Amino acid sequence: MPETPEHSAVAERLYRTLRLIRVVEEEVARVYPTDVIKSPVHLSIGQEFIAAGVCDALEPRDHVSITYRGHAAYIAKGGDLNAMIAEMYGKKAGCCQGRGGSMHLVDSRAGVIGASAVVGTSIPVATGFALAAKRQRTGGVVVCFIGDGATEEGCFAESLNFAALHKLPILFVCENNGYAIHEPLAKRWATDRLCDRVATYGIPTRRIEDGDTVTVRDAALEAVAAMRDGGGPAFLEILCYRWREHVGPNEDFDQGYRSADEKTPWAARDEVARLAALLPPDHVAAIESEIAATVAAAFAFAEASPFPVPEDLYDHVYA
Amino acid sequence: MTTSTPESASGSRLLRYVDALREAFAQEMERDESVFVFGLDVDDHKSIQGSTAGLLKQFGPERVFTTPLSEDAMTGVAIGAAMAGMRPVHVHIRMDFLLLCMNQLVNIAAKARYMYGGTVKVPLVVRSMVGKSWGQGAQHSQGLHSMFMHVPGLKVVAPSNAHDAKGCMIAAIRDDNPVIVMEHRLLYPTEAYVPETPYAVLPGKARVVAPGGDVTLVGISNMVVECLRARELLSEIGISAEVIDPIWLSPLDIDTIVESARRTRRLVVADNGWTACGAGAEIVAAVLERLGPEGGIAVKRIGFAPTTCPPSPTLEAAFYPNPGTVAAAVHALVRPRDVAWTPDPERTKLAHQVQFRGPF
Numbered sequence: 001m002p003e004t005p006e007h008s009a010v011a012e013r014l015y016r017t018l019r020l021i022r023v024v025e026e027e028v029a030r031v032y033p034t035d036v037i038k039s040p041v042h043l044s045i046g047q048e049f050i051a052a053g054v055c056d057a058l059e060p061r062d063h064v065s066i067t068y069r070g071h072a073a074y075i076a077k078g079g080d081l082n083a084m085i086a087e088m089y090g091k092k093a094g095c096c097q098g099r100g101g102s103m104h105l106v107d108s109r110a111g112v113i114g115a116s117a118v119v120g121t122s123i124p125v126a127t128g129f130a131l132a133a134k135r136q137r138t139g140g141v142v143v144c145f146i147g148d149g150a151t152e153e154g155c156f157a158e159s160l161n162f163a164a165l166h167k168l169p170i171l172f173v174c175e176n177n178g179y180a181i182h183e184p185l186a187k188r189w190a191t192d193r194l195c196d197r198v199a200t201y202g203i204p205t206r207r208i209e210d211g212d213t214v215t216v217r218d219a220a221l222e223a224v225a226a227m228r229d230g231g232g233p234a235f236l237e238i239l240c241y242r243w244r245e246h247v248g249p250n251e252d253f254d255q256g257y258r259s260a261d262e263k264t265p266w267a268a269r270d271e272v273a274r275l276a277a278l279l280p281p282d283h284v285a286a287i288e289s290e291i292a293a294t295v296a297a298a299f300a301f302a303e304a305s306p307f308p309v310p311e312d313l314y315d316h317v318y319a
Numbered sequence: 320m321t322t323s324t325p326e327s328a329s330g331s332r333l334l335r336y337v338d339a340l341r342e343a344f345a346q347e348m349e350r351d352e353s354v355f356v357f358g359l360d361v362d363d364h365k366s367i368q369g370s371t372a373g374l375l376k377q378f379g380p381e382r383v384f385t386t387p388l389s390e391d392a393m394t395g396v397a398i399g400a401a402m403a404g405m406r407p408v409h410v411h412i413r414m415d416f417l418l419l420c421m422n423q424l425v426n427i428a429a430k431a432r433y434m435y436g437g438t439v440k441v442p443l444v445v446r447s448m449v450g451k452s453w454g455q456g457a458q459h460s461q462g463l464h465s466m467f468m469h470v471p472g473l474k475v476v477a478p479s480n481a482h483d484a485k486g487c488m489i490a491a492i493r494d495d496n497p498v499i500v501m502e503h504r505l506l507y508p509t510e511a512y513v514p515e516t517p518y519a520v521l522p523g524k525a526r527v528v529a530p531g532g533d534v535t536l537v538g539i540s541n542m543v544v545e546c547l548r549a550r551e552l553l554s555e556i557g558i559s560a561e562v563i564d565p566i567w568l569s570p571l572d573i574d575t576i577v578e579s580a581r582r583t584r585r586l587v588v589a590d591n592g593w594t595a596c597g598a599g600a601e602i603v604a605a606v607l608e609r610l611g612p613e614g615g616i617a618v619k620r621i622g623f624a625p626t627t628c629p630p631s632p633t634l635e636a637a638f639y640p641n642p643g644t645v646a647a648a649v650h651a652l653v654r655p656r657d658v659a660w661t662p663d664p665e666r667t668k669l670a671h672q673v674q675f676r677g678p679f
């Protein structure tokens with residue numbers, strides 16, 4: 001990579017997505033101390049390659065189910081950036097009209113299923129979207145992004161069983177960053193053989209350890225292709241690392257629960273930088289200036305948008 | 320068991336709510352080997368906003384431990400351990416997560432004693448915290464106490480100050496029944512006089528927090544604080560409100576509230592939850608039932624707006640009652656023929672609690 005024109009097109013597309021996510025989240029982190037975002041934020045910085053790689057394998061008719069740490073997948077699936085930032089600012093033009101906040105992003109038109117802040121809750125809901133896709137013969141598939149912690153909830157096992165039983169077109173993607181808040185896997189799992197656990201449901205699994213966006217994309221392409229052929233669910237466990245604190249804009253290596261050394265190998269192969277280095281510098285420069293403008297416009301849009309008015313309080317309690 | 324009241328404790332030692340909770344666990348764990356504290360993140364460096372700080376060091380990982388994200392099963396584990404003779408304290412950083420525990424709590428914990436003919440007991444404490452402000456939003460802000468009040472076999476307590484936080488927690492740990500404790504994020508930094516030795520604030524006794532003659536104002540959890548501030552605002556226009564803190568919502572001391580309402584002829588309940596089928600509805604109905612034909616008193620429930628909690632600051636401000644809206648509602652009840660009155664917004668602002676600043 002990139003050896004052929006096709007390869008370079010893919011690399012350029014992946015880079016564009018990665019870079020957009022990174023710049024958005026760094027801007028979120030930059031403005032956060034000014035209190036314009038009065039909402040807890042869970043950044044994906046360092047983990048973007050998963051959303052970027054997986055969503056590259058999807059089509060508009062497909063859905064993604066995201067979590068409260070969902071900025072990356074929202075953007076990668078083509079969620080409306082202005083509406084996302086406006087939502088974080090609590091504005092009426094936000095994707096939830098100021099009723100969701102950072103933890104509940106949604107973009108139905110782009111196929112982004114609304115996020116839940118109760119860990120695991122989204123798993124059966126995503127499975128329901130897959131049931132509907134199958135019954136309605138849309139040809140679409142669902143990708144359900146979850147953290148390692150979410151696999152500990154009972155509904156994870158229950159959903160896997162159901163999805164396998166009904167051969168539903170759903171790809172479960174576990175972003176295993178090794179922590180649930182500050183608690184490492186060793187305090188939560190008796191063994192780390194997550195893929196083995198999932199495989200017993202008759203679900204094909206794959207563990208990706210190399211942190212490579214292209215590996216992730218290829219695995220997702222393969223899984224999605226099998227699924228569109230009626231192959232039923234699949235599971236990817238993708239190792240990654242959260243570079244910032246669990247919630248909030250800062251680094252937290254001074255807190256004592258993990259060491260900065262853990263980040264070092266991940267930072268050394270930062271996918272944003274790595275893909276940039278594969279592309280012609282003028283392409284990179286063009287992409288970067290385009291993204292800078294897009295992101296600046298989104299934050300300016302959020303800033304300038306009006307807040308909801310108190311009279312809006314009762315909108316949408318019922319359909 | 321030794322008991323205490325804020326009056327008897329007055330002049331002792333000022334302690335924050337969060338530290339009072341922590342002290343209750345430390346003292347009870349010291350006293351009784353069977354007490355243990357577990358739940359997501361109780362042992363990390365943030366230690367549930369400080370409320371479990373130091374416990375791991377003092378009592379070790381067998382008695383202070385985190386769990387997988389498995390609230391439903393962990394609740395069952397706690398129930399089993401309790402039936403087998405332990406005294407678990409199961410901790411949740413938000414009350415919203417108790418919805419994952421509902422089956423175990425309602426179908427087993429609440430019923431085991433009765434269903435098994437008095438042959439078992441479930442001395443379980445379930446701690447949970449209500450979040451407010453900084454975009455807590457739909458799923459990190461709910462006060463679900465009334466759901467638990469509905470169920471026989473469960474006790475429910477909502478301490479509103481540091482003194483009661485310690486006393487209620489000790490009473491809950493020593494109680495032989497499952498107790499749901501509703502804490503409030505914004506109360507954590509508030510201080511009160513707290514005796515150093517262990518004491519209990521026992522179930523079934525409400526407290527008149529401030530006397531008054533024109534209206535009985537019952538506040539629940541954090542709303543006690545807001546009601547006291549509303550009382551100040553009301554006193555400036557000559558309305559005297561008696562503020563009552565039920566402390567324990569189940570069993571509920573209705574006598575104290577009835578006695579007050581009978582005198583003032585007006586009852587307002589300000590709750591930290593929705594009004595429909597809420598604690599306020601229960602209290603108002605119970606008081607009216609008790610007063611019987613001599614009833615005919617004016618009543619009012621105040622609570623969350625009947626919507627989901629929005630994170631946007633403008634909507635969030637309209638969602639929650641505050642000292643100004645409580646005072647205005649009380650005024651309307653006491654002087655129905657006057658033009659509506661709302662306190663000067665600047666005064667109301669002063670009376671507001673300091674809001675929490677993020678990220679969590």
Ligand SMILES: Cc1ncc(C[n+]2csc(CCOP(=O)(O)OP(=O)(O)O)c2C)c(N)n1
Binds near residue numbers: 069120148151179181
């Ligand atoms: C049911 C539930 N329990 C607890 C929490 C508190 N909580 C929020 S995020 C989180 C950790 C989740 O870890 P993981 O699934 O690995 O996702 P990550 O944050 O690492 O992306 C916890 C425990 C919650 N939101 N919902």
Ligand SMILES: [Mg+2]
Binds near residue numbers: 149175
């Ligand atoms: Mg994780």
